Amino acid sequence: MTAYALRRLLALVPTWLGISLFAFALSTLSPGDPAELILGRQLDDPPTPQQIEAFREEVGLDDPFIVQYGRFVAGAARGDLGTSFRSGEPVFAELASRFPATLAIAVPAFVVAFALALLVGVISAVRRNSLIDHASRIAALLGDSVPSFVLAYMLIIVFAVNLGMLPVAGRGGPEHFVLPVLTLALATTATLMRLTRSSLLEVLGEDYVRTARAMGLKERTVVLRFALKNALVAVVTVAGLLFAGFVTGTVIVETVFAWPGIGRFVVDSIFDRDYAVIRGFVVFTGTVFVLVNLAVDLLYVRLDPRVRLMSERSTGGR
Amino acid sequence: MAAEMTTERHELTAGIGAGQPARGSLIRRLLRDRLALGGLVLITVFGLGALFAPLLAAHDPLTIDATNRLAPSSWEHPLGTDQLGRDTFSRILYGARWSLGTAAVATAIVIVIGVAVGLVAGFYGGRLEALLMWIVDVLLAFPSLVLYLAIVGTLGPGLKNVMIALICLSWVAYARVVRGIVLSMRERPFVRASRALGAGNARLMVRHILPNVVPPVVILASLQMGGLILALAALGFFGLGVEPPTPEWGTMINESRLFLQSEPALMIWPGLAISLTVIGFNLVGDGLRDVLDPRLGDHR
Numbered sequence: 308m309t310a311y312a313l314r315r316l317l318a319l320v321p322t323w324l325g326i327s328l329f330a331f332a333l334s335t336l337s338p339g340d341p342a343e344l345i346l347g348r349q350l351d352d353p354p355t356p357q358q359i360e361a362f363r364e365e366v367g368l369d370d371p372f373i374v375q376y377g378r379f380v381a382g383a384a385r386g387d388l389g390t391s392f393r394s395g396e397p398v399f400a401e402l403a404s405r406f407p408a409t410l411a412i413a414v415p416a417f418v419v420a421f422a423l424a425l426l427v428g429v430i431s432a433v434r435r436n437s438l439i440d441h442a443s444r445i446a447a448l449l450g451d452s453v454p455s456f457v458l459a460y461m462l463i464i465v466f467a468v469n470l471g472m473l474p475v476a477g478r479g480g481p482e483h484f485v486l487p488v489l490t491l492a493l494a495t496t497a498t499l500m501r502l503t504r505s506s507l508l509e510v511l512g513e514d515y516v517r518t519a520r521a522m523g524l525k526e527r528t529v530v531l532r533f534a535l536k537n538a539l540v541a542v543v544t545v546a547g548l549l550f551a552g553f554v555t556g557t558v559i560v561e562t563v564f565a566w567p568g569i570g571r572f573v574v575d576s577i578f579d580r581d582y583a584v585i586r587g588f589v590v591f592t593g594t595v596f597v598l599v600n601l602a603v604d605l606l607y608v609r610l611d612p613r614v615r616l617m618s619e620r621s622t623g624g625r
Numbered sequence: 626m627a628a629e630m631t632t633e634r635h636e637l638t639a640g641i642g643a644g645q646p647a648r649g650s651l652i653r654r655l656l657r658d659r660l661a662l663g664g665l666v667l668i669t670v671f672g673l674g675a676l677f678a679p680l681l682a683a684h685d686p687l688t689i690d691a692t693n694r695l696a697p698s699s700w701e702h703p704l705g706t707d708q709l710g711r712d713t714f715s716r717i718l719y720g721a722r723w724s725l726g727t728a729a730v731a732t733a734i735v736i737v738i739g740v741a742v743g744l745v746a747g748f749y750g751g752r753l754e755a756l757l758m759w760i761v762d763v764l765l766a767f768p769s770l771v772l773y774l775a776i777v778g779t780l781g782p783g784l785k786n787v788m789i790a791l792i793c794l795s796w797v798a799y800a801r802v803v804r805g806i807v808l809s810m811r812e813r814p815f816v817r818a819s820r821a822l823g824a825g826n827a828r829l830m831v832r833h834i835l836p837n838v839v840p841p842v843v844i845l846a847s848l849q850m851g852g853l854i855l856a857l858a859a860l861g862f863f864g865l866g867v868e869p870p871t872p873e874w875g876t877m878i879n880e881s882r883l884f885l886q887s888e889p890a891l892m893i894w895p896g897l898a899i900s901l902t903v904i905g906f907n908l909v910g911d912g913l914r915d916v917l918d919p920r921l922g923d924h925r
Binding site for chain 2: 337338463554577585
């Protein structure tokens with residue numbers, strides 16, 4: 308298992324390198340001289356050419372691209388994402404300090420999205436072409452088509468402005484969590500809902516399900532005990548895909564609801580032309596992305612004995 | 626997601642070879658699908674709105690009328706006016722030009738790039754293919770909004786940079802699909818026969834592979850038009866899209882944020898316009914997929 312985990316991790320390294328290369332190459336395209344930008348914020352007077360020259364020398368801005376990228380990757384691998392132009396603090400610390408706020412809405416939203424997807428997905432598979440099935444199909448279409456910021460504002464208009472039940476934005480008591488979590492969950496659940504439905508339908512056509520039914524087991528037992536368990540393997544794997552929806556969702560939701568997480572921080576940094584933070588954010592998200600994928604891979608191995616046996620065989624069985 | 630679905634199988638279209646089903650029957654089948662028809666109607670409505678905006682709009686979308694700010698809907702202003710007294714209906718109409726026009730131009734460009742890269746990667750293989758597919762995998766795997774934000778955030782807002790971002794990130798899906806088709810067809814008897822008869826790579830690509838690439842590319846284009854419109858709107862919403870006086874839907878939503886509590890309608894109209902257009906493209910994309918490649922659809 309450990310050997311398998313290591314192998315999966317190694318397989319994800321090229322992706323991580325690709326993301327970090329993208330982030331680094333992009334930052335070299337930023338308009339203006341970074342030395343001037345950074346010094347301009349650190350010093351009270353405009354920097355002199357000598358100061359700029361000395362700074363370029365010190366930070367290594369005149370080194371060839373590949374050398375600078377190598378230095379950046381070596382640093383990033385150790386958790387050093389450079390220094391924020393704006394605050395002078397390490398970018399990693401800035402992001403890490405805001406990450407809990409992001410998780411505070413992302414984790415409950417994930418739970419809600421997953422529960423909703425299972426519930427509606429199972430019902431619409433078992434009761435095909437029922438009202439719920441049709442409703443979930445419409446919900447999936449809307450989930451793919453309505454931008455999450457539009458969804459967020461619609462929820463605000465209904466629940467905060469018209470009904471006055473919930474706060475419009477900001478962070479505070481539990482009532483502040485409702486709309487951001489709901490937006491994020493609704494925006495991501497649709498795909499998972501349809502996937503649960505289709506993989507359950509597939510499993511329901513299998514021989515062992517027919518056998519279970521032929522043995523006279525209750526339909527409820529057949530669906531929940533036999534079919535769902537197997538259908539879930541596919542669903543859990545794709546939960547990794549939800550990651551993209553969540554990153555996108557948190558950036559938008561945090562902007563709409565003025566939520567102090569990393570998504571809003573990076574949007575603020577864009578307007579501050581804090582390129583170090585933009586670059587750091589891409590690498591940070593890339594790292595989380597790689598870890599989530601690794602976790603999903605390993606979960607998959609645990610859930611599906613066929614994959615488990617295969618991975619043990621190929622790593623020597625130990 | 627769309628990309629993965631389309632890479633799976635092309636046996637159906639491939640089996641038919643270059644001989645596609647008659648064009649008439651294809652369109653008729655698409656029209657018989659009520660959802661796809663609905664999508665087509667939505668796209669047509671917004672398309673015509675965009676095309677004939679100068680004729681349909683009673684007002685200039687940019688003309689400010691300080692005496693008539695935030696007016697409710699009336700015969701004169703069917704959807705009311707915004708915080709600067711500009712006619713919302715006219716702005717929505719002209720907004721269709723920006724959204725559909727930008728997405729259409731970007732789609733045309735990325736199809737050319739994506740198909741070319743896919744053909745080259747599939748045909749020549751080796752290190753070039755490995756390099757190209759590495760780029761494709763990285764860009765497809767990663768949440769695209771982060772990459773859009775990174776590109777436009779670094780280069781600065783405005784139509785030019787938004788276009789650069791859309792093009793940089795959208796060709797990859799086509800490249801992956803086309804490469805998949807090339808790989809599945811390269812060793813087919815009729816392709817090998819043609820090669821044995823002396824056809825070069827260029828001729829093989831254009832004569833035998835390209836026709837089979839068309840159906841999946843059309844499906845992908847329809848689904849991706851929706852994605853591009855969403856990306857454009859999201860960048861506009863962040864204040865990074867087409868610059869303010871321009872009536873772009875996402876930018877309009879961004880401008881109306883200040884009036885969310887007093888004038889929610891300012892946000893609802895552009896939000897509705899974005900959603901309906903994207904629903905249209907998604908419905909047509911799904912319908913096309915069912916007609917052109919039935920095995921790719923979900924279990925309806």
